[in-house]
Amino acid sequence: MAPNPYLLAADNPEALLSLLRQDPSLASVQDEHGYSLVHAAASYNHLDLLRALIREFKVPVDIKDEDGETALFVVETVEAARVLVEELGLDATIQNDEGQTAAEKIEAEADWPAVAEYLRGPDGGSSANNGTPNGTASNGTGLxxxxxxxxxxxxxxxxxxxxxxxxxxxxxxxxxxxxxxxxxxxxxxxxxxxxxxxxxxxxxxxxxxxxxxxxxx
Incomplete structure:
Protein backbone atom coordinates (compact mmCIF):
# COMPACT_ATOMS: atom_id res chain seq x y z
CA MET A 1 0.00 0.00 0.00
CA ALA A 2 1.40 3.40 -1.01
CA PRO A 3 2.18 5.73 1.90
CA ASN A 4 -0.26 8.56 2.54
CA PRO A 5 1.58 11.82 1.76
CA TYR A 6 -0.61 13.79 4.19
CA LEU A 7 0.30 11.49 7.09
CA LEU A 8 3.95 11.82 6.16
CA ALA A 9 3.57 15.62 6.01
CA ALA A 10 2.36 15.52 9.60
CA ASP A 11 4.70 12.93 11.11
CA ASN A 12 7.66 12.28 8.83
CA PRO A 13 8.57 15.17 6.51
CA GLU A 14 11.93 13.60 5.60
CA ALA A 15 10.18 10.47 4.33
CA LEU A 16 7.74 12.64 2.38
CA LEU A 17 10.60 14.50 0.70
CA SER A 18 12.09 11.16 -0.32
CA LEU A 19 8.73 10.07 -1.72
CA LEU A 20 8.30 13.33 -3.63
CA ARG A 21 11.70 12.97 -5.23
CA GLN A 22 10.61 9.57 -6.49
CA ASP A 23 7.27 10.94 -7.72
CA PRO A 24 7.31 14.76 -8.00
CA SER A 25 3.71 14.79 -9.27
CA LEU A 26 2.54 14.15 -5.70
CA ALA A 27 3.79 17.58 -4.60
CA SER A 28 0.75 19.38 -6.03
CA VAL A 29 -1.95 16.94 -4.89
CA GLN A 30 -5.01 18.29 -3.06
CA ASP A 31 -7.63 16.29 -1.19
CA GLU A 32 -11.37 16.54 -1.74
CA HIS A 33 -11.42 19.81 0.23
CA GLY A 34 -8.51 21.37 -1.63
CA TYR A 35 -6.13 20.83 1.28
CA SER A 36 -2.59 20.59 -0.08
CA LEU A 37 0.79 19.45 1.17
CA VAL A 38 1.74 23.14 1.35
CA HIS A 39 -1.12 23.68 3.81
CA ALA A 40 -0.01 20.62 5.80
CA ALA A 41 3.66 21.61 5.93
CA ALA A 42 2.75 25.12 7.08
CA SER A 43 0.26 23.88 9.67
CA TYR A 44 2.69 21.36 11.20
CA ASN A 45 5.57 23.88 11.06
CA HIS A 46 7.73 21.64 8.87
CA LEU A 47 9.60 24.55 7.33
CA ASP A 48 12.21 22.67 5.31
CA LEU A 49 9.42 20.67 3.68
CA LEU A 50 7.50 23.88 3.05
CA ARG A 51 10.50 25.50 1.36
CA ALA A 52 11.14 22.39 -0.75
CA LEU A 53 7.53 22.19 -1.96
CA ILE A 54 7.71 25.76 -3.25
CA ARG A 55 11.29 26.02 -4.42
CA GLU A 56 12.19 22.50 -5.49
CA PHE A 57 8.83 21.10 -6.59
CA LYS A 58 7.41 24.42 -7.84
CA VAL A 59 4.04 24.19 -6.09
CA PRO A 60 2.37 27.63 -6.20
CA VAL A 61 2.88 29.29 -2.84
CA ASP A 62 -0.65 30.73 -3.06
CA ILE A 63 -2.35 27.36 -3.66
CA LYS A 64 -5.88 27.54 -2.17
CA ASP A 65 -8.30 25.08 -0.62
CA GLU A 66 -12.04 24.89 -1.27
CA ASP A 67 -12.63 27.95 0.92
CA GLY A 68 -10.18 30.06 -1.05
CA GLU A 69 -7.63 29.92 1.77
CA THR A 70 -3.87 29.76 1.35
CA ALA A 71 -1.51 28.01 3.73
CA LEU A 72 -1.22 31.26 5.70
CA PHE A 73 -4.72 30.65 7.06
CA VAL A 74 -3.62 27.44 8.83
CA VAL A 75 -0.25 28.40 10.31
CA GLU A 76 0.12 28.08 14.06
CA THR A 77 3.52 29.73 14.54
CA VAL A 78 4.98 33.10 13.66
CA GLU A 79 7.98 31.27 12.23
CA ALA A 80 5.85 29.49 9.62
CA ALA A 81 4.02 32.70 8.75
CA ARG A 82 7.32 34.51 8.32
CA VAL A 83 8.69 31.83 5.99
CA LEU A 84 5.56 32.00 3.83
CA VAL A 85 5.46 35.80 3.64
CA GLU A 86 9.06 36.97 3.83
CA GLU A 87 10.92 34.06 2.23
CA LEU A 88 8.45 32.54 -0.20
CA GLY A 89 6.57 35.66 -1.26
CA LEU A 90 3.01 34.75 -0.25
CA ASP A 91 0.67 37.74 -0.35
CA ALA A 92 -0.70 38.18 3.18
CA THR A 93 -3.59 40.30 1.90
CA ILE A 94 -5.24 37.44 -0.06
CA GLN A 95 -8.84 37.01 1.11
CA ASN A 96 -10.80 33.79 1.47
CA ASP A 97 -14.29 33.25 0.07
CA GLU A 98 -15.76 35.10 3.06
CA GLY A 99 -13.67 38.19 2.40
CA GLN A 100 -11.26 37.64 5.30
CA THR A 101 -7.50 37.86 5.20
CA ALA A 102 -5.48 35.29 7.14
CA ALA A 103 -4.85 37.87 9.86
CA GLU A 104 -8.56 38.62 10.21
CA LYS A 105 -9.59 34.97 10.39
CA ILE A 106 -6.86 33.99 12.86
CA GLU A 107 -7.65 37.02 14.99
CA ALA A 108 -11.37 36.19 14.97
CA GLU A 109 -10.75 32.59 16.03
CA ALA A 110 -8.33 33.77 18.76
CA ASP A 111 -6.27 30.57 18.64
CA TRP A 112 -2.88 31.98 17.64
CA PRO A 113 -2.73 35.63 18.76
CA ALA A 114 1.02 35.92 18.09
CA VAL A 115 0.48 34.92 14.46
CA ALA A 116 -2.35 37.44 14.08
CA GLU A 117 -0.17 40.14 15.61
CA TYR A 118 2.67 39.36 13.22
CA LEU A 119 0.37 39.44 10.21
CA ARG A 120 -1.02 42.79 11.36
CA GLY A 121 2.50 44.22 11.64
CA PRO A 122 4.67 45.91 9.00
CA ASP A 123 6.35 42.68 7.86
CA GLY A 124 3.24 40.52 7.57
CA GLY A 125 0.63 43.08 6.58
CA SER A 126 0.02 45.12 3.46
CA SER A 127 3.70 46.01 3.20
CA ALA A 128 4.58 42.35 2.77
CA ASN A 129 5.65 41.19 -0.65
CA ASN A 130 2.62 40.68 -2.81
CA GLY A 131 2.67 37.36 -4.53
CA THR A 132 6.09 37.70 -6.11
CA PRO A 133 7.57 34.58 -7.74
CA ASN A 134 8.66 31.65 -5.59
CA GLY A 135 11.41 32.66 -3.23
CA THR A 136 11.94 36.13 -4.70
CA ALA A 137 10.32 38.43 -2.21
CA SER A 138 9.99 42.03 -3.29
CA ASN A 139 11.89 44.49 -1.11
CA GLY A 140 11.34 47.66 -3.11
CA THR A 141 14.97 47.88 -4.20
CA GLY A 142 14.89 45.79 -7.36
CA LEU A 143 17.42 43.49 -5.71
Whole structure:
Protein backbone atom coordinates (compact mmCIF):
# COMPACT_ATOMS: atom_id res chain seq x y z
CA MET A 1 0.00 0.00 0.00
CA ALA A 2 1.40 3.40 -1.01
CA PRO A 3 2.18 5.73 1.90
CA ASN A 4 -0.26 8.56 2.54
CA PRO A 5 1.58 11.82 1.76
CA TYR A 6 -0.61 13.79 4.19
CA LEU A 7 0.30 11.49 7.09
CA LEU A 8 3.95 11.82 6.16
CA ALA A 9 3.57 15.62 6.01
CA ALA A 10 2.36 15.52 9.60
CA ASP A 11 4.70 12.93 11.11
CA ASN A 12 7.66 12.28 8.83
CA PRO A 13 8.57 15.17 6.51
CA GLU A 14 11.93 13.60 5.60
CA ALA A 15 10.18 10.47 4.33
CA LEU A 16 7.74 12.64 2.38
CA LEU A 17 10.60 14.50 0.70
CA SER A 18 12.09 11.16 -0.32
CA LEU A 19 8.73 10.07 -1.72
CA LEU A 20 8.30 13.33 -3.63
CA ARG A 21 11.70 12.97 -5.23
CA GLN A 22 10.61 9.57 -6.49
CA ASP A 23 7.27 10.94 -7.72
CA PRO A 24 7.31 14.76 -8.00
CA SER A 25 3.71 14.79 -9.27
CA LEU A 26 2.54 14.15 -5.70
CA ALA A 27 3.79 17.58 -4.60
CA SER A 28 0.75 19.38 -6.03
CA VAL A 29 -1.95 16.94 -4.89
CA GLN A 30 -5.01 18.29 -3.06
CA ASP A 31 -7.63 16.29 -1.19
CA GLU A 32 -11.37 16.54 -1.74
CA HIS A 33 -11.42 19.81 0.23
CA GLY A 34 -8.51 21.37 -1.63
CA TYR A 35 -6.13 20.83 1.28
CA SER A 36 -2.59 20.59 -0.08
CA LEU A 37 0.79 19.45 1.17
CA VAL A 38 1.74 23.14 1.35
CA HIS A 39 -1.12 23.68 3.81
CA ALA A 40 -0.01 20.62 5.80
CA ALA A 41 3.66 21.61 5.93
CA ALA A 42 2.75 25.12 7.08
CA SER A 43 0.26 23.88 9.67
CA TYR A 44 2.69 21.36 11.20
CA ASN A 45 5.57 23.88 11.06
CA HIS A 46 7.73 21.64 8.87
CA LEU A 47 9.60 24.55 7.33
CA ASP A 48 12.21 22.67 5.31
CA LEU A 49 9.42 20.67 3.68
CA LEU A 50 7.50 23.88 3.05
CA ARG A 51 10.50 25.50 1.36
CA ALA A 52 11.14 22.39 -0.75
CA LEU A 53 7.53 22.19 -1.96
CA ILE A 54 7.71 25.76 -3.25
CA ARG A 55 11.29 26.02 -4.42
CA GLU A 56 12.19 22.50 -5.49
CA PHE A 57 8.83 21.10 -6.59
CA LYS A 58 7.41 24.42 -7.84
CA VAL A 59 4.04 24.19 -6.09
CA PRO A 60 2.37 27.63 -6.20
CA VAL A 61 2.88 29.29 -2.84
CA ASP A 62 -0.65 30.73 -3.06
CA ILE A 63 -2.35 27.36 -3.66
CA LYS A 64 -5.88 27.54 -2.17
CA ASP A 65 -8.30 25.08 -0.62
CA GLU A 66 -12.04 24.89 -1.27
CA ASP A 67 -12.63 27.95 0.92
CA GLY A 68 -10.18 30.06 -1.05
CA GLU A 69 -7.63 29.92 1.77
CA THR A 70 -3.87 29.76 1.35
CA ALA A 71 -1.51 28.01 3.73
CA LEU A 72 -1.22 31.26 5.70
CA PHE A 73 -4.72 30.65 7.06
CA VAL A 74 -3.62 27.44 8.83
CA VAL A 75 -0.25 28.40 10.31
CA GLU A 76 0.12 28.08 14.06
CA THR A 77 3.52 29.73 14.54
CA VAL A 78 4.98 33.10 13.66
CA GLU A 79 7.98 31.27 12.23
CA ALA A 80 5.85 29.49 9.62
CA ALA A 81 4.02 32.70 8.75
CA ARG A 82 7.32 34.51 8.32
CA VAL A 83 8.69 31.83 5.99
CA LEU A 84 5.56 32.00 3.83
CA VAL A 85 5.46 35.80 3.64
CA GLU A 86 9.06 36.97 3.83
CA GLU A 87 10.92 34.06 2.23
CA LEU A 88 8.45 32.54 -0.20
CA GLY A 89 6.57 35.66 -1.26
CA LEU A 90 3.01 34.75 -0.25
CA ASP A 91 0.67 37.74 -0.35
CA ALA A 92 -0.70 38.18 3.18
CA THR A 93 -3.59 40.30 1.90
CA ILE A 94 -5.24 37.44 -0.06
CA GLN A 95 -8.84 37.01 1.11
CA ASN A 96 -10.80 33.79 1.47
CA ASP A 97 -14.29 33.25 0.07
CA GLU A 98 -15.76 35.10 3.06
CA GLY A 99 -13.67 38.19 2.40
CA GLN A 100 -11.26 37.64 5.30
CA THR A 101 -7.50 37.86 5.20
CA ALA A 102 -5.48 35.29 7.14
CA ALA A 103 -4.85 37.87 9.86
CA GLU A 104 -8.56 38.62 10.21
CA LYS A 105 -9.59 34.97 10.39
CA ILE A 106 -6.86 33.99 12.86
CA GLU A 107 -7.65 37.02 14.99
CA ALA A 108 -11.37 36.19 14.97
CA GLU A 109 -10.75 32.59 16.03
CA ALA A 110 -8.33 33.77 18.76
CA ASP A 111 -6.27 30.57 18.64
CA TRP A 112 -2.88 31.98 17.64
CA PRO A 113 -2.73 35.63 18.76
CA ALA A 114 1.02 35.92 18.09
CA VAL A 115 0.48 34.92 14.46
CA ALA A 116 -2.35 37.44 14.08
CA GLU A 117 -0.17 40.14 15.61
CA TYR A 118 2.67 39.36 13.22
CA LEU A 119 0.37 39.44 10.21
CA ARG A 120 -1.02 42.79 11.36
CA GLY A 121 2.50 44.22 11.64
CA PRO A 122 4.67 45.91 9.00
CA ASP A 123 6.35 42.68 7.86
CA GLY A 124 3.24 40.52 7.57
CA GLY A 125 0.63 43.08 6.58
CA SER A 126 0.02 45.12 3.46
CA SER A 127 3.70 46.01 3.20
CA ALA A 128 4.58 42.35 2.77
CA ASN A 129 5.65 41.19 -0.65
CA ASN A 130 2.62 40.68 -2.81
CA GLY A 131 2.67 37.36 -4.53
CA THR A 132 6.09 37.70 -6.11
CA PRO A 133 7.57 34.58 -7.74
CA ASN A 134 8.66 31.65 -5.59
CA GLY A 135 11.41 32.66 -3.23
CA THR A 136 11.94 36.13 -4.70
CA ALA A 137 10.32 38.43 -2.21
CA SER A 138 9.99 42.03 -3.29
CA ASN A 139 11.89 44.49 -1.11
CA GLY A 140 11.34 47.66 -3.11
CA THR A 141 14.97 47.88 -4.20
CA GLY A 142 14.89 45.79 -7.36
CA LEU A 143 17.42 43.49 -5.71
CA UNK A 144 16.92 39.81 -4.74
CA UNK A 145 16.15 38.80 -1.14
CA UNK A 146 18.90 38.49 1.44
CA UNK A 147 20.00 34.83 1.70
CA UNK A 148 19.15 32.75 4.75
CA UNK A 149 21.52 33.31 7.66
CA UNK A 150 21.84 37.06 7.16
CA UNK A 151 19.67 39.71 8.73
CA UNK A 152 19.41 43.27 7.43
CA UNK A 153 17.65 46.12 9.21
CA UNK A 154 16.03 48.56 6.81
CA UNK A 155 15.64 52.23 7.65
CA UNK A 156 16.00 55.76 6.36
CA UNK A 157 19.11 57.91 6.29
CA UNK A 158 19.81 61.50 5.38
CA UNK A 159 21.81 62.14 2.22
CA UNK A 160 24.34 64.08 4.29
CA UNK A 161 25.11 60.97 6.27
CA UNK A 162 26.64 59.30 3.22
CA UNK A 163 28.24 62.50 1.90
CA UNK A 164 26.17 62.36 -1.25
CA UNK A 165 27.70 59.08 -2.43
CA UNK A 166 25.55 56.52 -4.22
CA UNK A 167 25.76 52.71 -4.16
CA UNK A 168 28.39 51.32 -6.50
CA UNK A 169 26.77 50.67 -9.92
CA UNK A 170 29.14 47.75 -10.40
CA UNK A 171 27.82 46.10 -7.21
CA UNK A 172 24.22 46.56 -8.39
CA UNK A 173 25.13 45.12 -11.79
CA UNK A 174 26.79 42.07 -10.21
CA UNK A 175 23.92 41.29 -7.87
CA UNK A 176 21.26 41.75 -10.58
CA UNK A 177 23.27 39.54 -12.91
CA UNK A 178 23.43 36.86 -10.22
CA UNK A 179 19.69 37.09 -9.58
CA UNK A 180 18.98 36.47 -13.25
CA UNK A 181 20.91 33.20 -13.32
CA UNK A 182 19.02 29.92 -13.47
CA UNK A 183 20.98 28.53 -10.51
CA UNK A 184 20.17 31.52 -8.28
CA UNK A 185 18.06 29.47 -5.84
CA UNK A 186 20.60 26.64 -5.59
CA UNK A 187 23.03 26.45 -2.66
CA UNK A 188 25.83 27.62 -4.98
CA UNK A 189 23.85 30.65 -6.18
CA UNK A 190 22.82 31.58 -2.65
CA UNK A 191 26.43 31.24 -1.48
CA UNK A 192 27.52 33.73 -4.15
CA UNK A 193 24.73 36.11 -3.12
CA UNK A 194 25.76 35.80 0.52
CA UNK A 195 29.32 36.70 -0.45
CA UNK A 196 28.13 39.81 -2.31
CA UNK A 197 25.91 40.92 0.59
CA UNK A 198 28.72 40.41 3.09
CA UNK A 199 30.94 42.49 0.82
CA UNK A 200 28.33 45.26 0.86
CA UNK A 201 28.01 45.12 4.64
CA UNK A 202 31.78 45.34 4.87
CA UNK A 203 31.79 48.59 2.93
CA UNK A 204 31.96 47.48 -0.69
CA UNK A 205 28.85 49.37 -1.79
CA UNK A 206 29.97 52.89 -1.02
CA UNK A 207 33.71 52.47 -1.25
CA UNK A 208 36.47 52.71 1.34
CA UNK A 209 36.82 56.50 1.33
CA UNK A 210 33.40 57.36 2.72
CA UNK A 211 33.24 59.37 5.91
CA UNK A 212 31.75 57.16 8.62
CA UNK A 213 30.64 58.78 11.84
CA UNK A 214 28.52 57.62 14.77
CA UNK A 215 24.80 58.33 14.57
CA UNK A 216 23.67 60.94 17.07
CA UNK A 217 20.62 59.70 18.95
Missing amino acids: PPVPEGLQVTMGTIDEAEVNGQQPDPEFRRRIEELAAREDFQTPEGQAELRKLVEEAIGGGVFGEDRNVRPRQE
